[in-house]
Amino acid sequence: MKLDRATDGKAIVRLTGGLQLGLGNLLAALALIGVIVYLAALSTGLGNTDTGLLDLVQWLFGEPLGDEQLYALWTVRLPRIVLGFLAGWSVALAGAMLQSLARNPLADPGLFGLSQGSMTTIMLLLVLVPGAPKVLIALAAVGGGLGVGLALILLVGGERSSGLAILLMGIAIETVLSSIAAMLLLYTPTQTSVALADWMAGSLFQASWPTIANFLPLFLASLAGIFLVGRALGVYDLGHQMAMSLGVSVGWSRPLILIFAVVLSSASVTAVGPLTFLGVLAPQIAAFVSPATGRARLYLSGLTGGILVIAADALARGPLRDMPMPIGLALTLIGVPLFIIALRLQALRRLQLH
Template structure:
């Protein structure tokens, strides 16, 4: 019941945040007239709501969900609270492929090239990680350590690409690397919808496997879980969700680490329920960061990744502090 109450509270908070986000912006909206006109309305208010704000909010909800669910799944399978697509090098693999595509083949990148490049880069990073950890008996620890090494190498490649790219392209790429919802439109939002629905349908089956992983490899195998196969499945899911999200919003790496921990402060759930709470929290945090981004428009818009850090880091530190105080009180 506690988990369901937490999920309900997060859903209500997310609904409220979406409403605030739709009302936030330079253009003031008269809601009655805009709703009557619908998406076909031709005035500035209808355009601001239906063509700009609504796709942006939907993209923030779905991207936050995908990145947070991916982070929670990787943390469970690696049994490490810091695991996420960024730490394991998957996000950096996709980012390197995207940067190479944008610099060397901008015409191809304008179509579906970025999605294909992101999928290839993330998959290559995951395959490299699988090869580096093959035959290891240390399980999740080696996975995280090898992921950190891979991420560091790919980050160096990213830095070189940004440094030597043309000035205009470098500025655009740097903003994308900081996290941005500026590319939001109905097409990018709809492209993420099937992946969000698929992840929702996969929550029960994936949750059962993750509960086994959280017990450790030995106990999971004793319970009949094929640890190697299920860990590969989680990595593949992480590749897919990361690859479809990064071209639209950039590598919001801290979100995958932060959202599961903040959600865990509301309810210490496991398995599928932990994924659900983490996804809702990720969506809420990204929508809140976007509200902050657009509320600061008079001083110049911030990349949403920086706004996310301004909101999330203090919240993350508060959660860790409260958890430490709770542990001290119990002991």
């Protein structure tokens, strides 16, 4: 590993095997990881029970801890923090992939209809089989998302179809599925309708270690998957025709990226419900923190998504703990102002450059 400079003059870190990382991207990733650690430490002390990080550390080193404090830390707060990061990482990563695929900064699993496919399938299952096991719910979510992904591939045609065509078709499918979801909410029994509406608002209330154990393999697979599709996505940013001219096999890489995004989005929807607009927010905020392409952009987007969800949960359990708030609303209260500030500062930065 050694410091060097790329052809554009930017500092990079060269690793063995020819892999290189932008020094600015590497420092940004370390800073984001630091923010995650800080927010996680802060979040362990938020709640009605008077306990926090210091008690947790002492317990890990053998100090006794009261049953109420242990339950608050180990059973409630830590699972929420970990699952919040995993869900935020997954949705943000899926959004970053789809934005490169469509060459549109507004593309995300919701706009493509992938999240809505998972949600609608889960809603139908819960209406028809109210006591459905979690495994069946997870399979329904993945099946609904994959169904939308397959429909997109079939409807937009082959290799020469543009990313814009996929985006427009995704919007059309999402509109139809949203109408079906609205009908389910209107015409199902009141108790079922209220339960579905609460779930659609997003929640970490059911976070648990078994859920995290089921989610963890997907997170590890996503780290490896970034290396598989990262380079292709970096080329997709240059345009569909350019990707083909540079030798990217659009015929297999595009379906692979869609399937990858579907699985990530479906897992998040199953675990915590829909995280509206996160797939747009996180990549754009990450781009403001440190502009990047390819694999670096995916990693930074995932870390930013995890930060936003942990911060939203901290807001819901801290200053606003006396007012029940779904994680989706808390995420909007935190993410949208940051998004507006980032866009404004980016515009000012461009004006200064010109």
